[in-house]
Amino acid sequence: MSGLETPLRCRAQEPAPGAAVRTVGRFEVLVDGAAVPTPEWRSRKARDLLRILISRRGRAVPRERLTDLLWGDEEEPARLAHWLSVALSTVRAVLDPRRLAPADHFVLADQASLALDVTHLTVDLETFLTGAAYGLRLREHGDPEAARTVLATTEQRYTGDFLADEPYGDWAGPAREEARAAYLHVVRELAELARHAGRVDEAARYLLRLLHHDAYDERAHLDLVRLLSAAGRHGEARRAQGTAPRGTRLPGQRFRRRGRARRLGCRGRGRGPDGAGGAVGDRAAAQGLGAGPDRGKAGVDGVDGMPVPASSAVTVAVSAFEAALLMP
Template structure:
């Protein structure tokens, strides 16, 4: 059973990005190289005297990786014994293959998964907010945080609600952030801020809002540098060359990481960094604003693409537990994502977590029935 699961995960790890999955995705694929990924180190290789530091590191990594896999299986057996009241379970998890039975040579891991990075890469991505990505090293005097809770920071300090002095100033900033780098006609801005009111009476109001917003973004002091907020007789703009927007940073990081992934490179570091930047949907505080919807949907779609790539990259890097975490995050975004369901089921079974795998399979069948999709044969 486990060998078949390895073959399934190998196909998932090596396939390209699939934006439009076919109806028979997940059916059994031919084996590629995942069995070798989890195999013990070659005794002949270990016995040889390494000729270089790189060769020594390669040998040591293979040994350490195999021992880690064995330790995980031992932990599963101990959990099974404890759960059964001190007696070994009737169907304990399968232990790793013996070196004399499996001679597959371990593949050299990606740069992202080398031992010096293991502490950071193997950390379980918890659901909590964690440290603010980019907060410590941001050199921009003004930072706009729009993913999740809306917040504006000036010189590293959050702007309090009382400092805005006008809700319209906050709304103006949100509107401009929804169209990063693009000028918006003054008339359109006035229609959003004061819907239904005649434009001829709103010019002076907009001027007051612009002045208030500039003062807030300057930290309440006389501004000596360029303000991110610009306006002329025709348009209003937000210059992100002198400010930072977290949604723009996320999209840039995601584009770079997905590009590396699609070219077949190891991109676990880049993808994980982009994933950490996404702390929630764009402007969650404005769920019904039509002007916020396009960027919100675009950012969310890219986040899902990043998670799909992370599952494949984690499986390729022989980290099934990490891949499980990302598959679960995918299902939090979309409970009907068939790829995520199949990955989760296979990964859990590969790790010997058969009870969780059964529940995941039952949930998959339920979700597919709800939308009238025939379950894939590979999940049976």
């Protein structure tokens, strides 16, 4: 609907005084700094209409699409069109109760579509996304201190998912995922900035926030363990390692397994842990790599018919046992 899109781009970038909407976390409308009481809405559908328009971020929404989202398609089109007009009037009255601005100051409308004028209404979602984009650009352009200031302020504005009190509205999904992705990007960049500046506690705090929002973020687990290990905080690194989901590849895992394999292999005699028999130990014993009266002699039968010096017998047994430990 180009008739609505052009004014949205051309109007001055100054939000209208006195009206603001909170959507990051919970939904709330404020007029002159005071929250609008629920009874003033007179209809939940009017509130839902404003939420849908906010989720579209200034893009026009066809009237038929709005009526379908709000009431379904089982009613007569004329009745649905009337209900939408009533909901639109309610939204305008709530945002501008004293009728100080033109009717289309906050919500643009024509016969085909409706659109929120995000240049006239302060919406925290828009403020958050704008701040995130600006801070990330500063980071890309090589101004880490300015980027840290902007990104830290932006990160604090994210108090929850977009319209968290409307979890089942499919129409809110795209905006919710966009805001969430921007937040995770901001936090990751803040962690990197802190790490490069040597602020270990700050970097760890941001990495933990990433894991709070996504416990399966393998990169965040890796970065946290590496950060703590590099700082010499090995106990914390081990605890962080223990919180990683099963299957996460973390620093030191292969080293620990190999060390354990060597300790077990050095016990020799082709046995597994604590002297217990096992497939690897049995194979090693059958091949003369640590069991029987010939151990210690050079030129034992070896593996696959090839002679193996006695000095290599334990090494081969350990390698086989280690391979078994590292098998998925």
